[in-house]
Amino acid sequence: QVPLKPGRSLMDWIRLTKSGKDLTGLKGRLMEVTEDELAKHNKKEDCWICIRGFVYNVTPYMEYHPGGEDELMKAAGTDGTDLFDQVHRWVNYESMLKECLVGRMSAKPIAAPKVNISLHPCPFQHSSFIQKTSKFQNSSITKSSLKTSCLLENKCVSKMCFLNYFFSLLLLSYDWFQTDSLITIVIYTKQKGMNAELVIADCQDKRLRGEIIMDDHSYLVEVDLDHPVQEDMAVNIAEKVGKVEITLKKKDNIHWKMLGQPLESHNTFKKCTDRGLFYRKCKLVSKTEVTHDTKLFCLMLPKSTHLHVPKGRHVYLKQIIAGTEIVKPYTPVLPFLPLNFKEPSHHEGARIYLMIKIYSCGLFTQALDHLQIGDYVSVSNPEGNFKKTQIQTSEDVFLLAAGTGFTPMVKLLDFALSEVSCLRTLKLIFFNKTEDDILWRNQLEELALKDKRFEVQFILSQPTKGWLGKQGKISSSLLSEFVKRSKKDSKVLICICGPAPFTEQGVQYLKDLGYSQEEIHAFTA
Numbered sequence: 390q391v392p393l394k395p396g397r398s399l400m401d402w403i404r405l406t407k408s409g410k411d412l413t414g415l416k417g418r419l420m421e422v423t424e425d426e427l428a429k430h431n432k433k434e435d436c437w438i439c440i441r442g443f444v445y446n447v448t449p450y451m452e453y454h455p456g457g458e459d460e461l462m463k464a465a466g467t468d469g470t471d472l473f474d475q476v477h478r479w480v481n482y483e484s485m486l487k488e489c490l491v492g493r494m495s496a497k498p499i500a501a502p503k504v505n506i507s508l509h510p511c512p513f514q515h516s517s518f519i520q521k522t523s524k525f526q527n528s529s530i531t532k533s534s535l536k537t538s539c540l541l542e543n544k545c546v547s548k549m550c551f552l553n554y555f556f557s558l559l560l561l562s563y564d565w566f567q568t569d570s571l572i573t574i575v576i577y578t579k580q581k582g583m584n585a586e587l588v589i590a591d592c593q594d595k596r597l598r599g600e601i602i603m604d605d606h607s608y609l610v611e612v613d614l615d616h617p618v619q620e621d622m623a624v625n626i627a628e629k630v631g632k633v634e635i636t637l638k639k640k641d642n643i644h645w646k647m648l649g650q651p652l653e654s655h656n657t658f659k660k661c662t663d664r665g666l667f668y669r670k671c672k673l674v675s676k677t678e679v680t681h682d683t684k685l686f687c688l689m690l691p692k693s694t695h696l697h698v699p700k701g702r703h704v705y706l707k708q709i710i711a712g713t714e715i716v717k718p719y720t721p722v723l724p725f726l727p728l729n730f731k732e733p734s735h736h737e738g739a740r741i742y743l744m745i746k747i748y749s750c751g752l753f754t755q756a757l758d759h760l761q762i763g764d765y766v767s768v769s770n771p772e773g774n775f776k777k778t779q780i781q782t783s784e785d786v787f788l789l790a791a792g793t794g795f796t797p798m799v800k801l802l803d804f805a806l807s808e809v810s811c812l813r814t815l816k817l818i819f820f821n822k823t824e825d826d827i828l829w830r831n832q833l834e835e836l837a838l839k840d841k842r843f844e845v846q847f848i849l850s851q852p853t854k855g856w857l858g859k860q861g862k863i864s865s866s867l868l869s870e871f872v873k874r875s876k877k878d879s880k881v882l883i884c885i886c887g888p889a890p891f892t893e894q895g896v897q898y899l900k901d902l903g904y905s906q907e908e909i910h911a912f913t914a
Contacts, residue, residue, distance in 0.1 A: 394452060399752045402453040403711045406488040413446045413491050420492040427494070431466030433458060437491060439468040440482055444491040468494075479666055479705045479772070479914075484714040561601075561608045561658060565648045570639055572618065574648070576601055576610060578631035585626060585697045589770055590635050591669050592622050592693040597649070598667065599635050600770070608658045612649040616641065624695040635695075668707055668767040669694050671741065673760050679744060681825055683793065684758070686743045687724070688768060698741065700800040701775025701884075703914050706743075707767040708756055717753050718772070718914035719743045722799040726832040728839055741768060744828065746793045775910060780805055783882040784813045787872050789863070789895055791820040791887025795828050797912045801884060806840055813875045816844045820863060820887065822851045846871055863891055865898040872899070886912035 406412070422437070422444045430437035436448045438461070451458045456476070464472050473482070560579040565572065578601055587602040595614040600607050619638040626633050639645075654664070671688040679685050690696055698704060703720040721741050747754045760766065775797075780786060786805050788798040798817060805815050821827050824847075833845045848859045848867070861867060874881055883904060885895045892911050899909050 393455070397452045398750060399453070399455075399715070400711070402450065402485075403713050405449070405453075407712070412449045412488045415446075415491065419490065421495045422492050423495050427468075428466045433462060433465075436461065436465045438464045438466075439494055440470050440473055442494050443483075444494060445482075445486045445489040446491050447486065447489060450486065450489060474662070477914075478662065479716050479718065479769070481707075481714040481716055563610050563656075567639075567645055569642050572614075572637045572639060572645065572648070574599060574610065574635045574637075576608070576633040576635075578603070578608070578633065580631035581629060583626055583628050583631040583633065585624075585695075586699045588624060588626060588633055588695060589667075590622065590624050590695040591667070591691075592618060592637060593669065593691075595649070596652070597635070597637070599633070600664075600667075601633060602661065605661055606658060607661050607664065609654050609656070609664070611652040611655040613652060614649040615645050615647050616643065620692045622693045622695065666705060666769045666772075668705075668769050669696075670765040671768045673762055673764050673766065674740070675762065676760075679828055682748075683744060683746045683828060685722075685724070686745055686757070688741045688743065688766065690739060690741065690768075696770070698771045699773075699775075700777050700804050701797055701910075701912070702771040702773035703797070703912075704741070704771055705769040706753075706757070707769070708753065710752060710756055715753050715756075716769075719745060720796040720912070722796050723803060726799070726829060726836055727803060728836060744793060744796050744799075772914070773912075775912070777804065779910060780882055781809055782811065782880055783809065784811050784879040785875050785881045786812065786815045787881070787883045788815075788817045789820075789868075789872075789883065789885040789887075790817065791863070791891045792826065793828070794885075794887030794891070794912070795819060797886050798884065802836070802843070806843060811880075812842060813879065814844070815842050816846065816871065818846045818848065818868075818871050820848050820850070820891070823849060824853065824856065863895050863898065865901055868895070868898050869902055872902070872904075881908045882910065883908055884910045884912065889913075 411417070422439070427437055427439055427444060430446070433451060434448065436446070436451065437444050438447050439445075447454075447461055451461060454461050460476070463469070473480075561577070563574060563576045565574045567573070574597070576599060580603060583601075589598075589600045589602070591598045592614075595617055597610070597612050597614055599610040601609075614637075617640040619640055621638055623636040624633065625636070669691055671690055673686060674689045675685075675687040677685045698721045701720075703718045705716050705718050707714060707716045709715075720743075722744050724740075724742050745754060745757060747758045749755075757766070780801060783805075786801075786809075788801060790798050802815065802817070805812055817833065819827065819833070824830075827847055830847070837843050837845050846859060848861060849856055850860065850862050852858075852860045859867075872883060881904065883899055885892050885899075887895075892913065896909055896911050900906070
């Protein structure tokens with residue numbers, strides 16, 4: 390983020406969009422935009438950007454963009470969809486930029502690709518393949534969807550990566566059965582090691598949604614149920630065979646003739662990033678002070694939701710503020726740092742704890758702070774790319790955190806100390822402005838005394854005269870002092886999180902010190 394001029398806050402932008410001012414320059418007229426026309430509007434004083442087929446005049450938004458004008462200019466006069474998805478796919482741009490809509494991109498004729506079948510044989514065209522897969526014709530994975538899935542970038546592909554994808558499709562299926570009072574949906578994944586973090590299930594009104602995460606893809610069962618069900622939902626997972634059971638209680642003890650009507654994304658297997666964010670409303674059950682400007686929010690999931698946020702992953706909170714949908718990312722923490730290194734099971738899956746800094750001029754965090762106990766806030770499915778396998782084989786783990794960049798480190802601390810058997814050293818280098826800003830200082834110091842593998846180093850940029858510890862900001866010399874392998878060839882993982890400049894500088898310093906990209910994980914959202 391970059392500092393914005395006075396009068397250029399999010400609330401100021403919302404006021405401008407509701408002022409009735411013509412932000413497109415087209416006097417309310419929508420137009421069809423060609424590529425040539427779009428390309429003409431590529432300057433700061435005249436900037437159009439295309440996102441998912443719709444063109445926006447972002448010129449008036451330039452001074453309000455938290456990432457700065459330069460970030461917007463990267464997509465000026467072009468299709469910025471990919472860039473947008475890389476940086477903040479979660480932002481509801483349709484709501485934020487609705488008054489800047491110029492129109493839709495005109496369709497461009499696409500020539501049919503010439504494919505040499507003899508050079509790129511498609512496995513679905515072979516008669517022996519059709520015979521072998523004909524038994525799947527009426528199963529939950531249809532032959533037509535399999536044929537569609539083989540077209541990648543308009544080419545017929547038979548590479549190993551595609552075969553893995555294809556066999557995943559063949560193995561996945563679902564079924565359902567009923568008793569007088571229960572409906573049970575069974576999803577067969579055939580994946581060993583299936584666990585609670587890989588299953589996300591929600592039942593809202595009559596809409597059932599069950600998602601199975603498989604690396605960076607997911608399989609989705611999504612139906613509008615034939616009859617109402619009660620709030621309670623149970624999820625059972627047979628880890629060794631990869632079977633997932635979702636059990637619902639009927640509202641009325643009647644016989645169902647069918648499970649329900651399939652929704653648009655039902656029975657699909659696709660990249661997680663290609664699915665839209667799904668939200669459920671969670672109740673605020675407690676709000677406690679951590680420091681002078683940071684609070685710990687406890688949100689209770691609905692009874693009809695099964696959700697375990699994996700370590701190192703974040704969720705998005707969504708609120709409607711002044712008629713505009715605002716979304717922000719936060720990483721769940723534990724309710725406290727357990728000194729026995731075991732996360733209490735009764736917290737997992739039932740509640741989400743979020744440590745949030747309340748900014749005096751922050752529209753979103755001020756709205757959060759004004760929530761009363763019993764109010765609701767929308768929480769998304771988990772996002773992120775951290776995998777716990779990154780830490781499971783590490784002997785030396787270093788966590789570099791600035792301010793609330795500490796939040797993804799909380800569960801990593803607990804996991805490393807309790808489950809990483811090869812761990813030798815775990816060091817947290819925690820950057821803050823003042824002593825009063827240090828989150829959970831007493832708990833961290835107590836943990837360092839209890840476990841010899843763990844060390845915490847507090848570094849302040851604006852210390853008082855009485856501060857005896859380290860002071861300064863992140864630098865190459867400071868990192869060279871604290872980030873050291875316990876032995877020459879030890880396996881290292883360095884995690885870093887904080888404001889964007891802190892993270893970017895830190896990653897560069899670490900690379901300059903000889904650490905590889907594979908040894909560094911930067912948390913960004």
